Amino acid sequence: MTTLQSRPAPPTAIRPRVVARTGLYALLAANAVIVAVLFADAGFGSNALILIGRLAGLYGALVMAFQLLLVARLPWLDRRIGMDRLTSWHRWTGFTVLWTLLAHLVFITFGYAQLSSLDPVDQLVDLAETTEGVLRAIVAFALIVTVGAVSARWARRRLAYETWHFIHLYTYLAVLLAFSHQVAAGTTFTASTAARAYWYTVWGTALGAVLVGRLVLPLWRNLRHRLRVTAVVAESDTVVSVYVTGRDLDRLPAAAGQFFLWRFLTPGRWWQANPFSLSAAPDGRQLRLTVKTAGEGTAALRRIEPGTRVFAEGPYGAFTTLHRTRPDSLLIAGGVGITPIRALLEDIEGHAVLLYRVTAERDAVLYEELSELAAAKGAQLHLITGPADPDLLAPRELARLVPDIGDRDVFVCGPPGMTAAVLRHLRDMGVPKRQIHFERFSLAG
Template identity: 80%
Template structure:
């Protein structure tokens, strides 16, 4: 229902933009008109982007942060191409009327028309963000570097909005158009302010989180224990994650996504992290008493979306952290499949074994190289004969998660019973 609502909201606003564009009139060159229309839809997509990244609890609980992030990625590329089309159409249209070449025309517009230079800077920033978000570049960048560059998107948003106010003829074509665009941008910016500034500041002021212990699990994995005030009022569930900011002198500005590795009990929180970048590697050196600023909880990978009484939990590598937390909270019979390359890589395995024994769950540790696939359809059906009668939760590296999802579809597990979170840098 929430997904349909978002699609419906975008479609309804697309119709409104088209109506306002038509009502503004067509007294211009065809290319200029196309440029204006693509610019308007670029503005709409930018506002929609803000809603997707606002981290509003209502949307997150129903859709999940990983799916919202995926939509944000594809909307971002659509936005980039739309704004490029806007720039090309506008520049070429005015160049055709003035007999200047497109480059000279763009320079002339930037020098003579208020707001155009800001738009050029905004587009350049978005091109840089788009380039570092491409898969090949993203894999080579540390999460911290990528996140820092991505923050320049907000600068681009401000510049683009002021450009629309200054140079957008459709923006001022009528009182209704002006009210619509101010209302759209106001709602989008209010959502971001509420979800990403006001709510995190209020929760952290209320709970005052601090590190109480740092426990190495093996040479590459560490668990961080955190406590605070009134944690029973923090609406966190097993399977969710936070964006953690540890307020040390050299790391206070970095926020990293890590899942809870134990079900919240109202007294403390725990995250278990594998060293995958500078931020995660530095956690081993945290000292008890370090202040913590946490944004969240986020994610729909929880028991709230269960449809069946029994469950299958599939974990890969350190993706076991939300699975271990879920096992602690879920009711009904559970089967846990834990996939690792070698037994030494099985983080929290002893905890899982004790927890499975206490809750009457089945635990299977599956070891070996990625090929052959030890979670292929035949093997899954052998290990869990009643698979189609269970909810299935999957969390692990992207390759493993994709393979398990293919196996589940091949075995006929209904889509509504499959819950997955794509795991890469988050612990």
């Protein structure tokens, strides 16, 4: 089999993910310093417990605003970091918010109880009744505790996404209540014009980012492109491809490897958003998604009529060639995880090797066109069939199939168990972390 001549590796001095991550860290650190300066400028007072409580509340507010930025779905951040990593960071910062606000509540209550000689419960009731904004803060904290409880892994697994998402929306109400408490009762907020300007800027930026990324940009793109289904093609008994077209698709900033949140505007389905990756590189004329039946929602895709309007949020994801560090690539796919890998194979430059892992040949979705595409690109395609045990993608097998694996970028997409095992094998084989690319294609949470 002939191969394409390898092209020079793309620049690796400054990697996009490192730039974005460093920028986020620097932004958070700079704001943490500003909060400390404004806190000191407001004066310390004489009660240590109240002092600690105030500082905890300020940092809780800062992290809450940062949390909103992480899930604003801003294209610049999403392309460089990926929705899966951003939402994972959002989840962990959420627990930071919970603990800092709990510290704020406890230390403030016990501090004022020391001054008034009331017991902590009576003191909290007294603050809620006599101090403007405190009752709103207590309600906000209760909402955050509720959202945190349903976001715990044991609860998240037991809830439908729509239920979890509906409860999660109360976070925005908690944010507004917390901010109103800060305006009414925050000592640092009321201490100076500079402090007020700073906190209005922080909250305005965070809420504005959410409004733009989650509402304005999707609405604008859908009004501009007016997407609709043009064809539904059964690839097998359990897999279907949906072709979508629209206006000015050459101006839609989608890349091979990315995904959209798709809403097909039919009765009973318009409110369901499903994350499906593109199974072909965008060509400016149409988009294609290929889906395996995994429930009633995905099974219904077979019955969608051509002409059906589509509302698509995205594109999302960092599983693209933007993050390449080497001239040659290894693509590893399992099952229907072949869909973004197939799009990447079409788009990728340099020599590529594709390992496609399925249980049986009949499960190899899009295999015929993969073979044609591999031949046209001068790529090597290996179909690996068999049961999960033994591991046919173990280090020895990977080294046999791809002897120069350490000199390639590796893109991995498949079922969670397979993906985790392959990532572990790549680390054991000494493949540098910067050359390993993967993404979990799912909704936030």
